[in-house]
Amino acid sequence: MPRWLRIALTIVVVLLIAAAGAYYWYIGDGNPPGNLQPSRFDIEAVRAKADELPGGKASEVRVETVARFDFPAVASVGGDGWAMVPMAAFSYQVVLPTDTVIIDTAFPAAMGASLGARIDDDAYARMEMAMADATQIVVTHEHSDHIGGIVAYTDPVGIARALRLNPEQLASLPRYGLTWPSQLSDYAPIDYSDMLSIAPGVVLIRAPGHTPGSQMVYVKREDGRELLFIGDIGWTLRNVETGKGRPRLLSQFMLNEDRDAVFAQLAMLKALREAAPDLVIVPGHDVAAIDALIASGAMSAQFRM
Numbered sequence: 001m002p003r004w005l006r007i008a009l010t011i012v013v014v015l016l017i018a019a020a021g022a023y024y025w026y027i028g029d030g031n032p033p034g035n036l037q038p039s040r041f042d043i044e045a046v047r048a049k050a051d052e053l054p055g056g057k058a059s060e061v062r063v064e065t066v067a068r069f070d071f072p073a074v075a076s077v078g079g080d081g082w083a084m085v086p087m088a089a090f091s092y093q094v095v096l097p098t099d100t101v102i103i104d105t106a107f108p109a110a111m112g113a114s115l116g117a118r119i120d121d122d123a124y125a126r127m128e129m130a131m132a133d134a135t136q137i138v139v140t141h142e143h144s145d146h147i148g149g150i151v152a153y154t155d156p157v158g159i160a161r162a163l164r165l166n167p168e169q170l171a172s173l174p175r176y177g178l179t180w181p182s183q184l185s186d187y188a189p190i191d192y193s194d195m196l197s198i199a200p201g202v203v204l205i206r207a208p209g210h211t212p213g214s215q216m217v218y219v220k221r222e223d224g225r226e227l228l229f230i231g232d233i234g235w236t237l238r239n240v241e242t243g244k245g246r247p248r249l250l251s252q253f254m255l256n257e258d259r260d261a262v263f264a265q266l267a268m269l270k271a272l273r274e275a276a277p278d279l280v281i282v283p284g285h286d287v288a289a290i291d292a293l294i295a296s297g298a299m300s301a302q303f304r305m
């Protein structure tokens with residue numbers, strides 16, 4: 001083999017190895033770190049907290065599929081394939097005897113354009129009506145596809161009394177390209193350290209990692225059914241089933257999340273799902289999972305007005 005050819009082949013091989021390594025490092029690796037400690041979570045303490053406030057618990061949980069978009073499977077779970085998976089931005093309505101609690105508010109078309117999101121205008125209109133009627137409005141975290149419906153709400157003062165945001169959710173908005181409505185400049189967020197019961201059977205649980213203000217929302221219905229809204233700790237149920245997370249390119253370099261904290265939470269949720277299989281874990285954007293929950297009766301399609 002001529003010397004020039006040997007040199008050329010060596011360069012090609014080195015480049016291929018480097019490319020394969022870079023692909024794995026940035027996109028192909030969704031595995032949790034080896035020395036991972038699952039995050040602390042005491043389901044019995046959460047259940048006790050859910051019974052703290054007197055009154056009837058939720059009769060039902062309803063969902064609006066406000067916006068649809070598609071992500072390759074590998075975006076949710078590092079190392080998965082490039083087949084496109086239907087995703088959605090959801091809003092949930094917890095219906096109590098006299099109150100309603102809204103969890104997450106999706107986003108309007110302008111905020112979803114970069115994802116190619118297709119907004120269901122009727123669903124968005126129902127969500128805005130439900131927000132106006134709600135006793136309380138919470139979000140799992142301060143990304144536009146969850147808090148956008150609040151930030152873009154046409155009459156912010158009209159929903160101010162219902163908003164239950166934590167300080168980090170407010171403080172982090174500029175970091176995610178969002179601006180808090182100036183009409184709400186005197187809004188005081190609610191601070192809590194670990195868990196907070198906000199209505200009978202409804203508990204907020206601190207879970208910083210995906211964002212500083214990330215929290216989970218536990219809901220126990222009057223019929224005893226339990227749901228845990230985990231926001232974007234996992235975009236899909238597969239994150240919880242496998243404990244695998246988003247690839248570094250997304251989690252570390254685009255979302256700038258605390259990747260180790262998210263992995264610790266996924267490990268905790270994986271163990272929780274195995275220990276309490278009847279407790280419904282609701283991932284952030286999994287259309288197939290939400291459709292299955294509607295089919296099972298754990299939640300119902302469309303908000304109640």
Ligand SMILES: [Zn+2]
Nearest residue numbers: 143145232284
């Ligand atoms: Zn999201």
